[in-house]
Amino acid sequence: MAKDRGDEAVWPWRHTCFVAALEDALAVFCFQWVGVWRDVCNRENHMKCLTAIATITMAATALLFPYGRAVGFAFEDDLIAPASSVSANVNERYKVESVGIRNWRGFVTRRLERDMRKMEGKFFRAEAVDSLVRQIEYEFPGYAVQRKVERGSRPEFVRVMFDLERKRRTIDLRSPRVLYSSISGGSAAADMNIEAGPVSATAGYVSDNDERAERFSGFRGGLLLPVGNGRVKLGVLGESYRSSWNSRLSGNPDLYRARTNVEPSVVISVGPGLELHAGLSFQRLDMQVPAAGDLAANALFTTLRYSRQWQHGLTGTKTLVAGYGLRAAATNLGSDYAYRRHVGEAGFKVSGDDATLSVNTVMGGIDGTAPLFDRFVMGNSRTLRGWNRFALAPDGANRMAHVSMDGTYKRLRACYDTGTIWNAGRPKVLRHSAGLGITIHGWTAMLAVPLRGGAIEPVVLIGMNF
Numbered sequence: 001m002a003k004d005r006g007d008e009a010v011w012p013w014r015h016t017c018f019v020a021a022l023e024d025a026l027a028v029f030c031f032q033w034v035g036v037w038r039d040v041c042n043r044e045n046h047m048k049c050l051t052a053i054a055t056i057t058m059a060a061t062a063l064l065f066p067y068g069r070a071v072g073f074a075f076e077d078d079l080i081a082p083a084s085s086v087s088a089n090v091n092e093r094y095k096v097e098s099v100g101i102r103n104w105r106g107f108v109t110r111r112l113e114r115d116m117r118k119m120e121g122k123f124f125r126a127e128a129v130d131s132l133v134r135q136i137e138y139e140f141p142g143y144a145v146q147r148k149v150e151r152g153s154r155p156e157f158v159r160v161m162f163d164l165e166r167k168r169r170t171i172d173l174r175s176p177r178v179l180y181s182s183i184s185g186g187s188a189a190a191d192m193n194i195e196a197g198p199v200s201a202t203a204g205y206v207s208d209n210d211e212r213a214e215r216f217s218g219f220r221g222g223l224l225l226p227v228g229n230g231r232v233k234l235g236v237l238g239e240s241y242r243s244s245w246n247s248r249l250s251g252n253p254d255l256y257r258a259r260t261n262v263e264p265s266v267v268i269s270v271g272p273g274l275e276l277h278a279g280l281s282f283q284r285l286d287m288q289v290p291a292a293g294d295l296a297a298n299a300l301f302t303t304l305r306y307s308r309q310w311q312h313g314l315t316g317t318k319t320l321v322a323g324y325g326l327r328a329a330a331t332n333l334g335s336d337y338a339y340r341r342h343v344g345e346a347g348f349k350v351s352g353d354d355a356t357l358s359v360n361t362v363m364g365g366i367d368g369t370a371p372l373f374d375r376f377v378m379g380n381s382r383t384l385r386g387w388n389r390f391a392l393a394p395d396g397a398n399r400m401a402h403v404s405m406d407g408t409y410k411r412l413r414a415c416y417d418t419g420t421i422w423n424a425g426r427p428k429v430l431r432h433s434a435g436l437g438i439t440i441h442g443w444t445a446m447l448a449v450p451l452r453g454g455a456i457e458p459v460v461l462i463g464m465n466f
Helices: 013-040 043-074 110-119 126-139
Strands: 003-005 008-010 095-101 143-151 157-166 170-173 177-181 185-196 199-208 215-227 232-244 256-271 274-287 294-296 299-312 316-329 339-351 355-368 399-409 412-422 431-440 443-451 459-464
Touching: 095 110, 110 126, 126 143, 126 157, 126 299, 412 443
Parallel strands: 095 157
Antiparallel strands: 003 008, 143 157, 170 185, 177 185, 177 459, 185 199, 199 215, 215 232, 232 256, 256 274, 274 294, 274 299, 299 316, 316 339, 339 355, 355 399, 399 412, 412 431, 431 443, 443 459
């Protein structure tokens, strides 16, 4: 337990150990990345590659060191901080008199009851309250949680109360994605979400010429139904798209006119912020070559995803996301394709009043022969912005590695991307790009350029949610 010495807080030795362990893990991570990027660079570009790695590593270290301290504090249950050592939140100069759930008389888990009691008698901390909100939302998935800080019965004390309200039926339009690219033209996607208590359904339309090797247009819809206490949900997704192709792919025997997909799945909340998604995907491809007929790409898929957010100052946040996904198609599932697709990704974002900064990395590999919709693509609105994806890999590839940095300050937005995409057994080339633009009310207009020798060919990107 930290001990109060006037205006100074003495943190337990466990914090120092945790931060040191995090720094060691970060160092190992950076050295591993150096090895990966050294392998993907050719010999002539070693110095250029290592310069880019050093820049990204220093930026990641600057970002993740305060994040490591936040994690260390979050795992310390007995932390007590005096009023002068916390942020300027007006409530943080008071101690917590009591913590409770006002309109719930049923059973709560022993862990939740213990964590609420541990807050009592200690100084109010917004991070601890946020952690309790996430824990209550996890234990009561069918309810919306409202926090209230009230005056206590004694001076210099406050009461923290949580109100549970059963979620009502709502219909809303999710944030649409709109994009115009001077290379691939326009793309758009919009989904309508309907919630009736714990049950949710979605329906939407998409026309996309950015994420995959094809332009696909059509409808999609899904249903998510909680089981038992809501930590397990059963879902089903349906998609039907028409496909069109760039002229560079004409004559490719793997092209298809349309594809449909039905995905039954289960979503399990393993713990706060940790979610497991697994199921089966039954894809049907209507091939352009008449002799090929229809082909199936049935697969088993699983995704493990972790997300966590911390308060940063009064209005800012720090967000960590990480995930790993596997998609495995096999003939014993009735598939005409047999392959395994692995994808690992991680990202860290710091947001404030006027500025944001994010670092994201993704690596992927495919073993076997995958259909075109499952092959990796780079040179779009999210990876190697400024490059033409049809010049890098017109029909996609089975290996990729990418790191991007994206920042905003007021209305200014800038980005830097570096990565490589290749097929196994073929040469690898590390490429770089940068972009600069303005953002107004969620809309961004950006000019992105590939960083290479020779003539500069900028790409115009205009839209929202990219």
